[in-house]
Amino acid sequence: MCVVTPPDFERLLRGTALRVTRPRLAVLGAVHAHPHADTDTIIGAVRREIPKVSHQAVYDSLHALTAAGLLRRIQPSGSVARYETRIGDNHHHLVCRSCGTIADVDCAVGEAPCLTASEDHGFSIDEAEVVYWGLCPACSTS
Amino acid sequence: MCVVTPPDFERLLRGTALRVTRPRLAVLGAVHAHPHADTDTIIGAVRREIPKVSHQAVYDSLHALTAAGLLRRIQPSGSVARYETRIGDNHHHLVCRSCGTIADVDCAVGEAPCLTASEDHGFSIDEAEVVYWGLCPACSTS
DNA sequence: GGCAGAGTGTTGACTGATTCAAGTTTAGGG
């Protein structure tokens, strides 16, 4: 049912200093299957595979995987934290002001930071995050 | 001590459908005096003027003023809500990953949305919000 | 294959920003 070959999550984990555990594999799978899902949704998806995982294990896994660079955390204003596996391509997001739906947008530049601040105030900038706010097709017609 | 003339907050409020109340004037003054301050800081600042305001009144005022367009709410990932009075010029923000400091950056374009998404997925976009992530001068030297 | 121990997971309590709701006060038009 999945047209793309699922990544070899175990190999991804071994590529970092992280141990390979069932919760982590399940979290990677859940985020891959549900892009932009919030933590609650991820916990639900993980529990379909491992019914007894604690929410704490999911939180820990999400943090560890995010720190390792295998996940990206996004959190538009007014939303809870969301996660995605599409990392490394520096893409951006469209967010619906009404229903909160998130869609991916390719970054024309490709490498972070894709924009240069007009005045950096002495900051060393490594990323420019862009969020496009608007209404999704469903919400703009109603 | 303030080199810029403070805006006429009462006039701003009357320009909208909002009633002029002491908490609202104090909130406008507090946000103007403390750009990018979080709610707690704002409550503290307001209470120096009106010691007995409830936190709820400040929350209500912040929401009402934001909805009226007199304030702008910003909330970088991992931070609580912050507010600023500099609105209408579509400027962007520099955020320090280490200490959370926020600095303003002018938008080269000036009018929202300053960027056009490469593929809008049918969304009607009205704003492109840009957050530059990095380290502030103080944090990058330590 | 068995051991050891650092890294992970479980459990359950807790925090803190924000919201809800019921009742009281007040701004501002008539």
Place this chain on the structure above:
DNA sequence: CCCTAAACTTGAATCAGTCAACACTCTGCC
């Protein structure tokens, strides 16, 4: 000056996320 909707007070509730103590299990090593 009065009235009414809007705004404020009070106090409790919510909920994502975190903390901490203890139990378990990967993984490298013998």
